[in-house]
Amino acid sequence: xxxxxxxxPVVGMVGGGQLARMTHQAAIALGVDFRVLAARPxxxxxxxxxxxxLGDDRGRDDLLAFAKDSDVVTxxxxxxxxxxxxxxxxxxxxxxxxxxxxxxxxxxxxxxxxLSELGAPCPRWRGITSLDEVTEFAGQxxxxxxxxAARGGYDGKGVWVVGDxxxxxxxxxxxxxxxxxxxxxxxxxxxxxxxxxxxxSPYGQVAAYPxxxxxxxxxxxxxxxxxxxxxxxxxxxxxxxxAIELAAAxxxxxxxxxxxxxxxxxxxxxxxxxxxxxxxxxxxDGACTSQFEQHLRAVLDLPLGSPRTMAPFTVxxxxxxxxxxxxxxxxxxVMARDPELKVHFYGKEVRPGRKIxxxxxxxxxxxxxxxxxxxxAAYLKGDAQ
Amino acid sequence: xxxxxxxxPVVGMVGGGQLARMTHQAAIALGVDFRVLAARPxxxxxxxxxxxxLGDDRGRDDLLAFAKDSDVVTxxxxxxxxxxxxxxxxxxxxxxxxxxxxxxxxxxxxxxxxLSELGAPCPRWRGITSLDEVTEFAGQxxxxxxxxAARGGYDGKGVWVVGDxxxxxxxxxxxxxxxxxxxxxxxxxxxxxxxxxxxxSPYGQVAAYPxxxxxxxxxxxxxxxxxxxxxxxxxxxxxxxxAIELAAAxxxxxxxxxxxxxxxxxxxxxxxxxxxxxxxxxxxDGACTSQFEQHLRAVLDLPLGSPRTMAPFTVxxxxxxxxxxxxxxxxxxVMARDPELKVHFYGKEVRPGRKIxxxxxxxxxxxxxxxxxxxxAAYLKGDAQ
Numbered sequence: 041x042x043x044x045x046x047x048x049p050v051v052g053m054v055g056g057g058q059l060a061r062m063t064h065q066a067a068i069a070l071g072v073d074f075r076v077l078a079a080r081p082x083x084x085x086x087x088x089x090x091x092x093x094l095g096d097d098r099g100r101d102d103l104l105a106f107a108k109d110s111d112v113v114t115x116x117x118x119x120x121x122x123x124x125x126x127x128x129x130x131x132x133x134x135x136x137x138x139x140x141x142x143x144x145x146x147x148x149x150x151x152x153x154x155l156s157e158l159g160a161p162c163p164r165w166r167g168i169t170s171l172d173e174v175t176e177f178a179g180q181x182x183x184x185x186x187x188x189a190a191r192g193g194y195d196g197k198g199v200w201v202v203g204d205x206x207x208x209x210x211x212x213x214x215x216x217x218x219x220x221x222x223x224x225x226x227x228x229x230x231x232x233x234x235x236x237x238x239x240x241s242p243y244g245q246v247a248a249y250p251x252x253x254x255x256x257x258x259x260x261x262x263x264x265x266x267x268x269x270x271x272x273x274x275x276x277x278x279x280x281x282x283a284i285e286l287a288a289a290x291x292x293x294x295x296x297x298x299x300x301x302x303x304x305x306x307x308x309x310x311x312x313x314x315x316x317x318x319x320x321x322x323x324x325d326g327a328c329t330s331q332f333e334q335h336l337r338a339v340l341d342l343p344l345g346s347p348r349t350m351a352p353f354t355v356x357x358x359x360x361x362x363x364x365x366x367x368x369x370x371x372x373x374v375m376a377r378d379p380e381l382k383v384h385f386y387g388k389e390v391r392p393g394r395k396i397x398x399x400x401x402x403x404x405x406x407x408x409x410x411x412x413x414x415x416x417a418a419y420l421k422g423d424a425q
Numbered sequence: 426x427x428x429x430x431x432x433x434p435v436v437g438m439v440g441g442g443q444l445a446r447m448t449h450q451a452a453i454a455l456g457v458d459f460r461v462l463a464a465r466p467x468x469x470x471x472x473x474x475x476x477x478x479l480g481d482d483r484g485r486d487d488l489l490a491f492a493k494d495s496d497v498v499t500x501x502x503x504x505x506x507x508x509x510x511x512x513x514x515x516x517x518x519x520x521x522x523x524x525x526x527x528x529x530x531x532x533x534x535x536x537x538x539x540l541s542e543l544g545a546p547c548p549r550w551r552g553i554t555s556l557d558e559v560t561e562f563a564g565q566x567x568x569x570x571x572x573x574a575a576r577g578g579y580d581g582k583g584v585w586v587v588g589d590x591x592x593x594x595x596x597x598x599x600x601x602x603x604x605x606x607x608x609x610x611x612x613x614x615x616x617x618x619x620x621x622x623x624x625x626s627p628y629g630q631v632a633a634y635p636x637x638x639x640x641x642x643x644x645x646x647x648x649x650x651x652x653x654x655x656x657x658x659x660x661x662x663x664x665x666x667x668a669i670e671l672a673a674a675x676x677x678x679x680x681x682x683x684x685x686x687x688x689x690x691x692x693x694x695x696x697x698x699x700x701x702x703x704x705x706x707x708x709x710d711g712a713c714t715s716q717f718e719q720h721l722r723a724v725l726d727l728p729l730g731s732p733r734t735m736a737p738f739t740v741x742x743x744x745x746x747x748x749x750x751x752x753x754x755x756x757x758x759v760m761a762r763d764p765e766l767k768v769h770f771y772g773k774e775v776r777p778g779r780k781i782x783x784x785x786x787x788x789x790x791x792x793x794x795x796x797x798x799x800x801x802a803a804y805l806k807g808d809a810q
């Protein structure tokens with residue numbers, strides 16, 4: 041293919057998951073060249089992207105080769121080790137977000153330390169290396185407490201709620217064996233979980249999406265309601281301001297998702313992610329600018345798109361794999377039942393509990409939307425008849 | 426790639442233009458396997474689709490090879506000759522729409538003959554082979570009249586408005602030389618041009634989009650306003666019913682676009698298209714179900730999606746190529762000016778007058794939306810400062 045007429049930038053995304061897949065949809069509209077580094081040809085994004093580089097999406101050599109022809113490199117996941125990120129950065133590759141910023145989404149100790157310095161609302165926490173430190177901490181907060189692996193956890197993996205010293209001991213011993221640094225956090229008595237997404241460009245422009253409610257089960261996001269129903273305007277604005285401040289303080293470029301606990305008195309930061317995020321999938325069908333387009337605009341230093349909602353409420357339900365792989369065969373039923381349902385299927389092999397897609401509905405009544413989305417997701421999974 | 430886990434259908438689209446490109450975006454969401462037969466690797470869709478077959482997208486051999494592994498074959502354009510379509514059909518390939526239906530979108534003589542039989546409102550017309558027949562026809566209707574090539578025309582090509590016998594003679598002589606069958610039509614005194622799109626599935630389900638106003642200049646669609654402002658409910662319903670009746674009568678599967686002239690007394694059919702159509706690009710951002718998703722649902726015999734609008738009005742403006750190929754460099758200005766503007770750029774080489782993208786805005790006031798869309802399109806083209 042002749043490259044002499046190239047007048048659009050090349051965005052390289054590291055990782056071939058569904059986030060890269062959905063970013064490709066946005067890249068098609070913007071007309072930018074989009075490529076992915078995927079581990080396997082069957083990866084979600086690799087099945088649909090024209091320009092796929094197969095390789096180790098966490099390894100130095102493949103990343104360097106992938107990055108050298110990209111104008112901007114960004115990420116579908118947070119698993120590229122810091123030393124590799126630093127080397128890419130030092131080689132002059134434009135990483136967005138950069139290694140320094142990304143470190144806060146990779147390492148919960150780094151994140152908690154920095155957020156505490158910044159005065160952001162966090163649970164009480166400390167890094168621990170022994171059971172004694174856990175019991176001492178729990179002596180102040182009470183049991184149960186939450187033990188977290190500093191690195192490598194997601195979707196509930198690497199998070200353990202422990203009710204007493206014996207339970208804690210098992211986690212601490214295993215972590216020591218596997219050389220995984222741990223932190224302990226107080227278990228927040230929350231009303232519900234919220235999330236807020238902001239995009240930030242190198243220029244410093246920031247756009248904030250409405251605060252959403254996320255419904256988690258077993259550490260996995262099941263549903264998102266946008267905006268979060270019955271959230272006071274003050275609290276919503278405060279959460280958006282918190283995310284905007286964090287994005288600036290951490291020098292985030294691209295998307296930042298801040299997962300929050302809502303308590304009786306305010307919000308507390310649970311996790312950070314610096315990429316398109318499950319809590320933002322609703323934006324494809326429910327916002328003027330999808331999170332995927334917004335991420336591309338941000339990493340390309342384009343003006344950000346409007347984050348406004350297109351309907352009073354949007355509800356997204358994740359589609360988790362069941363025991364029957366033939367999800368497509370069930371489309372006919374959910375589509376006939378609900379012609380306004382938006383189906384997003386990731387092209388991944390179906391395995392029980394795996395996120396294989398999501399559905400979205402928009403409208404006026406969040407309870408009715410939630411019922412419709414849940415029904416469709418359950419049916420597609422194979423649970424409902 | 427292992428095919429053992431294939432549980433989704435393969436849709437093959439013939440042609441690698443922007444319609445295939447945008448259909449790919451919809452295929453990604455539905456999670457169906459989508460492939461295109463494209464003439465060149467630089468074709469709009471070939472740049473973004475993972476599964477591209479390069480070949481002659483009008484030729485028997487390449488079409489047969491392309492089609493044999495597809496569960497359904499559909500079309501980005503109407504240029505596959507009837508004998509090739511018949512052979513594919515006879516070979517057991519599932520063509521949607523089928524050869525018989527598609528013939529009406531390929532040959533204006535076939536279309537006019539059938540529509541007249543069906544009693545659909547048409548301009549007065551006749552097939553002609555000599556200048557005498559044109560002057561005789563004009564004797565009844567008055568000059569000017571419209572000469573049309575029966576086959577091969579699009580975007581104003583193959584259509585000549587002739588004011589007298591001398592002008593007609595030049596067209597008739599050239600057509601005779603090139604062996605192009607001609608028809609003559611009265612020139613309709615229309616108020617404006619409208620279009621209505623319906624989707625129809627093999628099952629027989631039909632969904633109709635709102636009637637839109639299309640603004641044509643030089644035979645090329647420049648803007649679309651959805652729904653058509655100030656159109657009476659009676660006339661809108663009549664136009665939708667007409668399109669639904671035609672879709673059923675012609676056994677269309679997939680999308681049917683009916684281009685109409687609105688006159689003082691009603692509507693008159695101008696053209697038919699059986700594929701996603703420029704008059705429906707607004708649906709990506711302005712309707713619950715985009716025309717591209719709807720086309721896929723229809724050709725896969727899935728229940729159709731809701732065609733309802735997501736805002737009171739949506740305006741789409743085509744982006745035509747100017748003299749400066751560096752369209753991306755102008756994104757920053759239009760995006761900063763209008764954060765709600767949706768940009769769709771087709772990845773095609775920029776040539777003056779070529780359709781290289783479109784922009785969309787949604788809102789309450791069609792005049793204000795038209796102004797915003799026109800301004801952005803002119804700026805991206807390079808006309809405005």
